[in-house]
Amino acid sequence: MLVLSRKRGQSIVINSNIEIFVTAIEGDQVKLGIRAPREYSIHRKEVLEDVRASNQNAISRKFDIQELERWVQSHNSEHK
Amino acid sequence: MVYSLLKDTVIDLAQGIVGFEQLRYFRAVEVGPGSIFGMLQSEEDPNVGFVVVSPFDVYDDYEFKLSDEIIEGLDIKQPEDIIVLSIITVSPKFKESTLNLVAPIVINLSSGKGRQFILDTARIYSIHAPLFPRQEGGE
Numbered sequence: 646m647l648v649l650s651r652k653r654g655q656s657i658v659i660n661s662n663i664e665i666f667v668t669a670i671e672g673d674q675v676k677l678g679i680r681a682p683r684e685y686s687i688h689r690k691e692v693l694e695d696v697r698a699s700n701q702n703a704i705s706r707k708f709d710i711q712e713l714e715r716w717v718q719s720h721n722s723e724h725k
Numbered sequence: 726m727v728y729s730l731l732k733d734t735v736i737d738l739a740q741g742i743v744g745f746e747q748l749r750y751f752r753a754v755e756v757g758p759g760s761i762f763g764m765l766q767s768e769e770d771p772n773v774g775f776v777v778v779s780p781f782d783v784y785d786d787y788e789f790k791l792s793d794e795i796i797e798g799l800d801i802k803q804p805e806d807i808i809v810l811s812i813i814t815v816s817p818k819f820k821e822s823t824l825n826l827v828a829p830i831v832i833n834l835s836s837g838k839g840r841q842f843i844l845d846t847a848r849i850y851s852i853h854a855p856l857f858p859r860q861e862g863g864e
Contacts, residue, residue: 683794688843696828696843697744699852703814703825705776710764713776714757716819 727779727808728755728763734837735768741840743828748773751839753810753832765810765830777810780826783856787826789844799833799840806835813856820857826850 649657656666663685666678679687705713731753740746750768761782767773780787791801801807809831811824827850832839844850 683792684798686794686843692827692843693743695852696825696841699814699825699828700742700744700775700812700841703775703812704772705764705774705815710756710774710776713762713815713819714760717757717760717762 726755726759726761727810728753728760730808730834731763731832734834736765736832736839737837738830738839738841741830743841743843745773753777762813763810765812776813776815777830778813778824778856779809780811780824780829781809783811783824783858784826784854787850789829789842791831791842795831795840795842799831799838800836801833802835806833808832808834812841814853822856823851823853824856825852826854827852 651667653667653670656664658664662682664680668678669676736751738751739749748767748769751765753763753765756762756764761778763777765775765777809829811829813822813824816822828841828843830839831842
């Protein structure tokens with residue numbers, strides 16, 4: 646991993662089409678500005694990790710579906 | 726129901742599901758006749774399937790804005806072509822199941838392309854929103 650030090654206002658350029666600016670430093674928190682082609686998705690890492698974990702937990706097996714169908718059928722008359 | 730619209734479609738999610746980027750083609754079928762629940766099943770790995778529901782069937786005030794990037798990426802030409810499905814985490818106590826409102830799966834019916842779209846984190850939605858937000862009386 647490449648580690649660079651930047652001061653407020655300085656930036657880093659990746660691949661000539663991505664630029665990351667340090668826009669503010671407030672105590673523990675660094676504010677970053679990111680300029681990148683719009684087809685690039687940019688996310689806070691922990692959000693991505695949370696979605697990944699949620700997806701992995703959500704994998705359903707065939708028997709889950711049967712349970713689900715049974716539950717839905719038994720509750721069909723009560724719902725909405 | 727959305728599943729009748731998707732019935733004969735192979736959905737191209739092209740690296741679209743976070744954590745399952747190696748899987749590309751999926752089908753969506755309803756769990757039972759007329760059910761709001763569906764199964765998003767991988768064509769490539771039979772072990773990968775997700776129970777899904779249209780989030781608007783659960784939270785009718787749910788809304789989000791599509792980025793230019795996803796509109797272009799999925800070739801979206803008109804809003805009527807868009808189908809949204811949320812992945813459900815099924816709980817052994819089914820009523821405690823949750824759905825992911827932060828990362829809906831957006832599908833363009835017209836192009837067959839789709840992707841899991843992560844919403845702006847400034848939003849107030851939850852990755853684990855209750856599938857049954859109101860307690861029905863007497864249960």
